[in-house]
Amino acid sequence: MSPVSGLGERDGPAGRVGPPDGGGSDDGALLARLRVRRASGFTLDVTLTAASGTTVAVLGPNGAGKTTLLRALAGLQPVDTGRISLDGLVLDDPTEGIFVPAQRRTVGMVFQDYLLFPHLSARDNVAFGLRCRGVPRAAARAAALRWLETFGLAEFAARRPGALSGGQAQRVALARALAAGPKLLLLDEPLAALDAATRLAVRGDLRRHLSGFGGPSVLVTHDPIEAMVLADHVVIIEAGRVVQQGPPAEVARRPRTDYVARLVGLNLYRGEAEAGVVRLPGGGTLTVADSAITGPVLAALRPSAVMLGVVEPHGSARNTLAGRVTGLELLGDRARVAVDTNPALLADVTPAALAELRLEPGSRVWASFKATDIETYPDEAL
Amino acid sequence: MSRIFTAGRLRRPCSRVPAPSAGPAPGPARPGGRPRGRARRRIGGRVPVPLAAAGGIALAFLLLPLAGLLVRVPWRDLPELLAEPEVREALRLSLLTASIATVLSLAVGVPLAWLLARADFPGRGLLRAVITVPLVLPPVVGGVALLLAFGRRGIVGRYLDAWFGITLPFTTAGVVVAEAFVAMPFLIVAVEGALRSADRRFEDASATLGASRWVTFRRVTLPMIAPSLGAGAVLCWARALGEFGATITFAGNFPGTTQTMPLAVYLALETDPDAATALSLVLLVVAVVVLALLRDRWLRPGTTL
Known part of the structure; x- marks a missing residue:
């Protein structure tokens, strides 16, 4: 097919972690392989694909390059090398001398703090994109009003952004981006500026609108729950590079880096597997259920699968480790206990168990967990 | 010009004095404003005499010409x-x-x-x-x-x-x-x-x-x-x-x-x-x-x- 479709195949890491691509068609799809060097010396080097009608979440810590990625996709920042194409159309390719600026990209963007124009009413904010595309004022306003209606905001049409609540402003910003008829939707931390209660409601809304949007969407966030709920595919970047990508459930089950493991709340160990035993660099070992796997592996363990006791357990658990409590943290209905066993562990117990065992920092404990609770998978460099 | 700005700056605190009784009496408004000013001054310590004296001279220097102008305006003949x-x-x-x-x-x-x-x-x-x-x-x-x-x-x-x-x-x-x-x-x-x-x-x-x-x-x-x-x-x-x-x-x-x-x-x-x-x-x-x-x-x- 076109050189564009070849690009995705060539650059998708091992072709294994690409998003569902709707039967191999590139209609409307976003294909991006880009490298952006910033003056600070930071380099973003990312390959990203998103099929029509799917949402890709880009997850990463602050400073990982998430916003730079969105700006490059939006056309606000040219790439140094690489190629961005959307719906078969090349938007940015320095080797061919192509750079389509933001105003000609038909890319909608929802900014983190919305950036609604403060001097325009909600309706005129939504009508702005249509006016820029040559729609007469009356028609643009009527269309804007219909958009606001679908977002349940018709009664706020005449309000200035300053008089809108955070949740309303967020929805106006989404309506404004969608009203311009984009082929690609970019969302930069769309829920970060909202308080927890509003976030839940707006997240549900956002999910509905994202699934109604026909083109690909890219969502940047540092909130794993947001990514899991809203996205079909998760791309995790750290320090400007993709460290892991895949369906949300896969990422949650088999994290590849410590950052991802922390995000999804798992204990993660890197080691060498042989005959059902994983040897860790620190000298510890884990007994795992998969005796066939060999070589470099990652082993993930849910904190809730770890049992703690003050006497050495003699049960079916194949892994038994002794150590001291180094930290305690209450997380809602459970307590997360950090233990300095070899390897170090996080274990979740109920507050009642915590009280019964009289655990406090420095307490000696035994930690045990079953071999079958450890998820073992090959540690492949991306 | 800067002189005139200064005049306006000085005028402002007067206009900001709260008037609890909207009457024409400046009397009731003043006691309302004064204790607050005194209290604030005490917190920072007494105003040093050299600063107060020199500042007063500057103030007079900037205000007197304006006052002179206002005093000498021939108000009666002004329209004419x-x-x-x-x-x-x-x-x-x-x-x-x-x-x-x-x-x-x-x-x-x-x-x-x-x-x-x-x-x-x-x-x-x-x-x-x-x-x-x-x-x-x-x-x-x-x-x-x-x-x-x-x-x-x-x-x-x-x-x-x-x-x-x-x-x-x-x-x-x-x-x-x-x-x-x-x-x-x-x-x-x-x-x-x-x-x-x-x-x-x-x-x-x-x-x-x-x-x-x-x-x-x-x-x-x-x-x-x-x-x-x-x-x-x-x-x-x-x-x-x-x-x-x-x-x-x-x-x-x-x-x-x-x-x-x-x-x-x-x-x-x-x-x-x-x-x-x-x-x-x-x-x-x-x-x-x-x-x-x-x-x-x-x-x-x-x-x-």
Whole structure:
């Protein structure tokens, strides 16, 4: 097919972690392989694909390059090398001398703090994109009003952004981006500026609108729950590079880096597997259920699968480790206990168990967990 | 001008004294204000005598001339004096030329401010410095420079004269040129500062919605800096209205064509001091009105020009 479709195949890491691509068609799809060097010396080097009608979440810590990625996709920042194409159309390719600026990209963007124009009413904010595309004022306003209606905001049409609540402003910003008829939707931390209660409601809304949007969407966030709920595919970047990508459930089950493991709340160990035993660099070992796997592996363990006791357990658990409590943290209905066993562990117990065992920092404990609770998978460099 | 600003600054605390009973009595309001002031003073310790004394001298120095002006205004004859044809003519000419100079400054100064703040070209920093020269240049020198450029023998003026028959010096148009030369930098500096401090991501948002840079400038940038633009325009207008040195050097002092208010004041001082006082009062009132318009921008603590 076109050189564009070849690009995705060539650059998708091992072709294994690409998003569902709707039967191999590139209609409307976003294909991006880009490298952006910033003056600070930071380099973003990312390959990203998103099929029509799917949402890709880009997850990463602050400073990982998430916003730079969105700006490059939006056309606000040219790439140094690489190629961005959307719906078969090349938007940015320095080797061919192509750079389509933001105003000609038909890319909608929802900014983190919305950036609604403060001097325009909600309706005129939504009508702005249509006016820029040559729609007469009356028609643009009527269309804007219909958009606001679908977002349940018709009664706020005449309000200035300053008089809108955070949740309303967020929805106006989404309506404004969608009203311009984009082929690609970019969302930069769309829920970060909202308080927890509003976030839940707006997240549900956002999910509905994202699934109604026909083109690909890219969502940047540092909130794993947001990514899991809203996205079909998760791309995790750290320090400007993709460290892991895949369906949300896969990422949650088999994290590849410590950052991802922390995000999804798992204990993660890197080691060498042989005959059902994983040897860790620190000298510890884990007994795992998969005796066939060999070589470099990652082993993930849910904190809730770890049992703690003050006497050495003699049960079916194949892994038994002794150590001291180094930290305690209450997380809602459970307590997360950090233990300095070899390897170090996080274990979740109920507050009642915590009280019964009289655990406090420095307490000696035994930690045990079953071999079958450890998820073992090959540690492949991306 | 700065003198007049100071007067306004001093006036403000009086107007802010809360009046619990809306009656005409200043008595009840004062006790309400005083204890608070005393309490605040105690927290910081006593005001050092040298500072209080020197500050008092400065205050008197700045206020006395204004008081002198107000005391000597011939209030009874005021309507008559201001109705005199020369005075009315000077006032009309001043308002007209200052307004035209401001419009001209807006038309070309705002685009220049945008170029300085947004466009990327070599020598931008140098250009920015050059533009502020008229701010600190003695206006008379500005007038001389204008003569050398736009005078009949000037490097540009001779062609204006020869090709188009346009003569600027000693005409009303010359007054506008002199005023614009001196006042435009105020506008440019104000607008450029506003553009630099404006959040450029709004312009990014505009671009993602399909707006060209020109549309973004008109529909997003300009409305967002409107308050600064207004303040810059008012400042520019006030500066043009008070312009003396460049005007008298470049445009002369002909009643009806180039004699603006400041020139009329200067001239009247020789012949008719009462008229000079009356004209000065008018300019003072204008200055105070300008100050009132800009009050929120400048009289907040910590703000600078």
